[in-house]
Amino acid sequence: MPWEEVLEGSEAVALAIKACRPQVISAFPISPQTHIVERLARMVAEGELQAEYVRVESEFSAASVVSGASLAGSRAYTASSSQGLLLMTEVLYASAGMRLPFVMTGVNRTVSAPISIQVDHQDTISLRDCGVIQLYVESSQEAYDAHLAAFKVAEDPCVLLPVMVCMDGWILTHSYERVCFLSQEEVDRFLPPFKPPNYLDVENPKSWGSYAEEDVLMEFRYSVQKAMTCAKRIIRETWQEMAQLTGRNYGGLVEGYRIQDAEIILVAMGSVAGTVKEAVDQARESGQKVGLARIRCYRPFPHEELWEMIKGAKVVAVMDANFSMGSEGAIAMDLKAKLYGRPSAPLVVPFVAGLGGREVNTHAVLEIVKSARQCYESSIHPLEAQWVGLNAELLTE
Amino acid sequence: MGSPEKGKREELFVSGHRACPGCGMALAVRHILRATGRQVIVVTPTGCLETFTSPYGYSPWRVPWVHHLFENGPSVASGIAAALRMQKRDHIRVLVIAGDGATFDIGFGALSGMLERGEDVLYICVDNGAYMNTGGQRSAATPLYASTTTDPPGKLSSGKVQEKKDLPWIVAAHKVDYVATASVAFLADLRGKLKRAMEVRGPRYIQVDSPCPSGWGFASDLTLEVGRLGVNCGLIPLLEIRGGTLTRVRKITKRIPVEDYLRVQARFRHLFAPRRQQAELSRLQSLADEKIKTYGLLKG
Amino acid sequence: MKLSIGAVVRGGSSLGYHTGTWRDRRPFLNLEKCKACGICEEVCPDGAVRKTQEAYQVDYLFCKGCGLCAKECPAKAIELVPEGK
Numbered sequence: 164m165p166w167e168e169v170l171e172g173s174e175a176v177a178l179a180i181k182a183c184r185p186q187v188i189s190a191f192p193i194s195p196q197t198h199i200v201e202r203l204a205r206m207v208a209e210g211e212l213q214a215e216y217v218r219v220e221s222e223f224s225a226a227s228v229v230s231g232a233s234l235a236g237s238r239a240y241t242a243s244s245s246q247g248l249l250l251m252t253e254v255l256y257a258s259a260g261m262r263l264p265f266v267m268t269g270v271n272r273t274v275s276a277p278i279s280i281q282v283d284h285q286d287t288i289s290l291r292d293c294g295v296i297q298l299y300v301e302s303s304q305e306a307y308d309a310h311l312a313a314f315k316v317a318e319d320p321c322v323l324l325p326v327m328v329c330m331d332g333w334i335l336t337h338s339y340e341r342v343c344f345l346s347q348e349e350v351d352r353f354l355p356p357f358k359p360p361n362y363l364d365v366e367n368p369k370s371w372g373s374y375a376e377e378d379v380l381m382e383f384r385y386s387v388q389k390a391m392t393c394a395k396r397i398i399r400e401t402w403q404e405m406a407q408l409t410g411r412n413y414g415g416l417v418e419g420y421r422i423q424d425a426e427i428i429l430v431a432m433g434s435v436a437g438t439v440k441e442a443v444d445q446a447r448e449s450g451q452k453v454g455l456a457r458i459r460c461y462r463p464f465p466h467e468e469l470w471e472m473i474k475g476a477k478v479v480a481v482m483d484a485n486f487s488m489g490s491e492g493a494i495a496m497d498l499k500a501k502l503y504g505r506p507s508a509p510l511v512v513p514f515v516a517g518l519g520g521r522e523v524n525t526h527a528v529l530e531i532v533k534s535a536r537q538c539y540e541s542s543i544h545p546l547e548a549q550w551v552g553l554n555a556e557l558l559t560e
Numbered sequence: 561m562g563s564p565e566k567g568k569r570e571e572l573f574v575s576g577h578r579a580c581p582g583c584g585m586a587l588a589v590r591h592i593l594r595a596t597g598r599q600v601i602v603v604t605p606t607g608c609l610e611t612f613t614s615p616y617g618y619s620p621w622r623v624p625w626v627h628h629l630f631e632n633g634p635s636v637a638s639g640i641a642a643a644l645r646m647q648k649r650d651h652i653r654v655l656v657i658a659g660d661g662a663t664f665d666i667g668f669g670a671l672s673g674m675l676e677r678g679e680d681v682l683y684i685c686v687d688n689g690a691y692m693n694t695g696g697q698r699s700a701a702t703p704l705y706a707s708t709t710t711d712p713p714g715k716l717s718s719g720k721v722q723e724k725k726d727l728p729w730i731v732a733a734h735k736v737d738y739v740a741t742a743s744v745a746f747l748a749d750l751r752g753k754l755k756r757a758m759e760v761r762g763p764r765y766i767q768v769d770s771p772c773p774s775g776w777g778f779a780s781d782l783t784l785e786v787g788r789l790g791v792n793c794g795l796i797p798l799l800e801i802r803g804g805t806l807t808r809v810r811k812i813t814k815r816i817p818v819e820d821y822l823r824v825q826a827r828f829r830h831l832f833a834p835r836r837q838q839a840e841l842s843r844l845q846s847l848a849d850e851k852i853k854t855y856g857l858l859k860g
Numbered sequence: 861m862k863l864s865i866g867a868v869v870r871g872g873s874s875l876g877y878h879t880g881t882w883r884d885r886r887p888f889l890n891l892e893k894c895k896a897c898g899i900c901e902e903v904c905p906d907g908a909v910r911k912t913q914e915a916y917q918v919d920y921l922f923c924k925g926c927g928l929c930a931k932e933c934p935a936k937a938i939e940l941v942p943e944g945k
Binding site: 189215225227229231261363365368369 | 614623627629631639645
């Protein structure tokens with residue numbers, strides 16, 4: 164039976180994973196992901212979830228265990244944050260290259276140094292190159308839905324890549340929200356058992372992990388890019404199917420909020436979108452034509468969908484909760500790259516907001532809107548991002 | 561002359577791999593799979609064995625095989641073992657066949673985790689005493705005073721100053737059921753140890769001394785001779801340790817001085833020329849004497 | 861030939877690569893001296909010595925000429941001769 168419950172975001176994720184019937188789970192604890200894997204451990208201990216739970220000695224091993232399980236033909240799951248995600252980097256590159264379709268949660272938390280357990284997107288953004296699909300969610304409800312979708316997308320024969328559902332630590336994982344759950348029957352119909360095209364099988368022995376010379380390596384890399392491109396369609400179709408099933412329609416790879424006639428469009432990802440939507444409403448009330456394009460799938464980068472949403476706007480204000488030191492925020496970089504050369508592309512004004520848990524409230528968002536408008540009206544094309552709320556007094560000369 | 565007999569025994573590690581001529585490791589792997597049979601899945605971390613068996617399109621492995629990364633052989637194997645249990649396919653056994661670089665150094669943490677968790681994996685270290693795949697850099701398995709490219713002898717050095725990490729006993733300290741040391745020069749002994757290891761479940765470890773003609777500096781037809789010398793001088797004891805206790809040793813049939821072993825390998829040449837390094841040679845002899853005494857390696 | 865998904869390779873496909881081209885000397889097996897003990901087959905790192913109905917035979921497609929069979933043969937029945945003679 165489907166049901167509704169007010170519960171912690173982590174619990175919702177654990178229930179999503181349970182419903183997807185993974186055979187192998189492995190994780191190393193790290194705040195703020197730990198509640199998810201503790202919930203799953205309890206489910207296994209109580210016999211509510213039939214799975215092997217491997218309590219490893221590091222995140223490197225956690226990702227490796229799920230890779231091994233996936234190679235052997237089992238559906239597998241892991242989760243991490245921050246330092247742990249970085250430690251998994253090598254494994255994720257290798258597993259994407261080997262086309263292993265496991266699912267993981269990237270519970271967003273900033274990275275050392277200085278150390279902090281607060282949220283920004285630096286950790287998952289740092290993994291954007293490796294061939295892992297990245298979905299970003301705004302709410303615990305969407306986190307539940309996204310994990311179900313993730314397995315389906317990952318295991319699709321034209322995709323076969325790991326999928327990471329990125330959700331803001333503490334804000335989503337540790338807060339309570341009312342979440343609607345599907346029945347186990349509904350999930351089983353939506354997500355049939357895992358049938359990999361290749362797996363470790365003594366009847367048909369194969370070898371994984373070849374080394375590839377210069378005559379074929381580029382083609383192997385290209386085939387991952389091709390899978391990513393195919394994934395855009397699969398992700399869109401999967402969300403459409405989920406919308407039929409749940410009645411919750413978030414849109415495709417990008418959610419448009421009051422986009423229709425917007426002159427100023429904010430671009431953001433993650434739970435901050437909730438605050439941005441409030442600010443959009445306030446701006447609309449004061450007569451400003453403002454909207455939000457919330458990126459729900461960051462890799463593959465949905466530039467086609469973004470273009471359809473923003474092409475009519477005057478200015479786009481990109482809010483990055485991450486920064487590539489020495490250059491730019493990642494979303495701003497990706498977006499500007501795909502807009503360059505498009506005739507009458509709107510002005511893009513880059514902002515960095517919310518690093519290390521710095522609060523982004525509606526006031527800050529409205530300031531971003533104001534700043535973006537000013538740039539447009541003065542024909543200023545800022546090359547450097549504006550760091551929102553930066554306290555200059557703390558900085559040495 | 562007659563045609564090759566239709567194999568009673570199927571070769572599970574076939575020809576066409578790219579090991580150096582005379583490779584001790586390749587010979588070990590043929591016999592490992594001979595002893596385990598085909599109902600196995602093998603994980604090999606990065607190293608010589610992985611590289612010479614996996615150019616794209618050419619695999620000698622007639623069993624399912626995976627090379628993932630360098631430091632995670634034990635973890636990948638743990639994941640495979642877990643999946644097999646969930647799929648009720650765990651009559652298929654999981655092996656890691658790894659070099660000393662992956663085992664003693666970069667994968668040491670993952671190995672300890674695997675042992676501590678009690679994973680059902682047979683871990684075999686084919687030990688050639690250095691990072692041979694990349695030209696022979698020093699590992700924790702490199703013997704005392706051996707020359708390697710990152711720890712070469714010179715005016716201020718006589719090669720590696722640390723003794724070989726005593727990994728079999730470190731593994732045994734995890735209280736695993738089966739630990740053994742073996743040598744590719746004693747193939748029947750190796751196969752016997754593999755068979756006994758396969759009889760039980762849980763974490764098991766076998767370390768196989770695998771002489772390396774290219775890296776140790778001897779002619780390719782001397783691999784087994786060098787292996788025998790290493791065992792017969794006492795530096796490479798052949799042991800079985802069960803539940804943390806020494807249960808079996810293979811006695812030395814014909815004891816030889818350590819020098820006879822060192823002389824035939826270029827990696828120890830600096831101990832003899834340009835001048836004889838007596839202090840180092842004496843220390844190596846004492847090491848061998850100590851092992852012979854500790855393990856009771858001589859008859860009588 | 862099209863690339864496989866994830867660079868997976870069929871097991872045993874190394875038989876398509878003839879390492880015999882590496883040799884600069886080849887083992888010659890003297891059947892008169894051979895006692896069919898099987899040690900040559902046992903010690904070849906490349907599996908390039910095969911059992912036949914009568915005795916043993918070298919597979920020259922794969923033999924790298926390392927000489928272990930000759931060295932270890934108790935009957936001294938294997939001789940290494942330069943390749944090309």
